[in-house]
Amino acid sequence: MKRRxxxxxxxxxxxxxxxxxxxAIEPEDVPQLxxxxxxxxxxxxxxxxxxxxxxxxxxxxxxxxxxxxxxxxIIQTLAGKDIGVTGLTLHGARAEMGxxxxxxxxxxxxxxxxxxxxxVDGAFRALPLLRIELIVYPDNKRAIGCYEKAGFSRExxxxxxxxxxxxxxxxxxxxxxxxxxxxxxxxx
Amino acid sequence: xxxxxxxVPKTDVAIAAxxxxxxxxxxxxxxxxxxxxxxxxRGDAAASTLYHLPRSHVALSAGYEGGRRHRTxxxxxxxxxxxxxxxxxxxPPTFAGVQLAIAIFDAPSRGRGIGRFAVSALCELAFDxxxxxxxxxxxxxxNHAAIRCYEAxxxxxxxxxxxxxxxxxxxxxxxxxxxxxxDSQISxxxx
Numbered sequence: 001m002k003r004r005x006x007x008x009x010x011x012x013x014x015x016x017x018x019x020x021x022x023x024a025i026e027p028e029d030v031p032q033l034x035x036x037x038x039x040x041x042x043x044x045x046x047x048x049x050x051x052x053x054x055x056x057x058x059x060x061x062x063x064x065x066x067x068x069x070x071x072x073x074i075i076q077t078l079a080g081k082d083i084g085v086t087g088l089t090l091h092g093a094r095a096e097m098g099x100x101x102x103x104x105x106x107x108x109x110x111x112x113x114x115x116x117x118x119x120v121d122g123a124f125r126a127l128p129l130l131r132i133e134l135i136v137y138p139d140n141k142r143a144i145g146c147y148e149k150a151g152f153s154r155e156x157x158x159x160x161x162x163x164x165x166x167x168x169x170x171x172x173x174x175x176x177x178x179x180x181x182x183x184x185x186x187x188x
Numbered sequence: 189x190x191x192x193x194x195x196v197p198k199t200d201v202a203i204a205a206x207x208x209x210x211x212x213x214x215x216x217x218x219x220x221x222x223x224x225x226x227x228x229x230r231g232d233a234a235a236s237t238l239y240h241l242p243r244s245h246v247a248l249s250a251g252y253e254g255g256r257r258h259r260t261x262x263x264x265x266x267x268x269x270x271x272x273x274x275x276x277x278x279x280p281p282t283f284a285g286v287q288l289a290i291a292i293f294d295a296p297s298r299g300r301g302i303g304r305f306a307v308s309a310l311c312e313l314a315f316d317x318x319x320x321x322x323x324x325x326x327x328x329x330x331n332h333a334a335i336r337c338y339e340a341x342x343x344x345x346x347x348x349x350x351x352x353x354x355x356x357x358x359x360x361x362x363x364x365x366x367x368x369x370x371d372s373q374i375s376x377x378x379x
Binding site: 011014023024025027066073124125127181185 | 225226227229230231234239240241242243244245246247250354356357359
């Protein structure tokens with residue numbers, strides 16, 4: 001991994017895994033988010049399909065950075081390179097998770113799995129959640145493998161849930177429960 | 189992180205306990221926010237205070253601004269020689285009176301009377317300026333240093349609230365303590 005010299009200290013966070021750290025998103029992240037959402041190879045798997053405008057992205061980042069219902073983080077390598085976005089949408093004791101590892105150079109290196117693990121661990125530690133769930137396209141094998149490694153189980157298939165490539169497609173729904181996380185944590 | 193002199197309000201909160209060298213409790217300003225965000229996001233005080241997912245600078249800033257506007261939340265910063273070493277606040281009560289919250293970020297600064305000084309100062313503010321007769325707070329039952337500090341400041345144990353607060357992956361008990369204005373004569377009060 002290329003270690004880039006950082007003159008400034010990394011933004012502080014306690015969400016630190018073995019490969020990545022998750023830092024709070026800030027309005028200053030908008031230009032990078034815009035580039036990612038409109039150009040990244042991860043776009044194929046995202047549930048947002050149309051290119052986003054700057055205004056759109058600015059509004060999204062501003063609300064993501066402020067709203068307590070949507071804790072959102074930039075995924076950084078431990079050296080401080082921004083490589084993607086992850087976050088939660090809270091619905092009481094249930095949370096939906098989303099993740100996009102936009103920098104494809106970091107695919108297949110365990111960064112995604114570590115980001116999922118770090119977010120799940122932090123979320124269950126800080127928030128009284130019973131379950132964290134996510135949806136994923138069935139052909140996104142890499143992502144499904146990553147979620148399984150991070151402790152998620154497949155619950156089923158939601159039929160015709162997402163519109164992609166001109167038609168409605170099924171998605172897989174997966175989840176991890178608080179008790180499963182606690183059991184895995186006790187093992188570590 | 190340092191804050192410029194210009195941001196320090198003219199008057200400190202009135203004191204009742206001995207003031208550790210260089211330590212002041214001042215009204216919180218925008219200049220303190222990055223240091224506070226950094227400390228909370230690093231998790232420096234997480235073992236003994238609330239567990240939060242890391243929050244953005246803008247979110248914290250907006251939160252403090254909201255508190256200032258509504259005057260229901262009085263946020264202070266604990267400084268030592270212009271360095272932010274902790275925070276304390278007076279908040280709307282959970283039960284009655286006013287609620288106190290405090291966190292000292294810097295581990296080597298703990299156990300040096302800084303908490304005692306800040307807690308006494310906020311009690312004095314509540315009793316003498318805000319004319320509120322009761323200050324209450326919650327603390328983790330295993331946080332012995334904090335409990336000693338509150339007792340030295342005149343707080344007494346009121347209740348063990350069972351499974352009251354979610355912290356580090358489980359619902360924990362919370363020790364509830366309070367000090368009434370009429371307790372002021374005992375240790376930690378005016379001498």
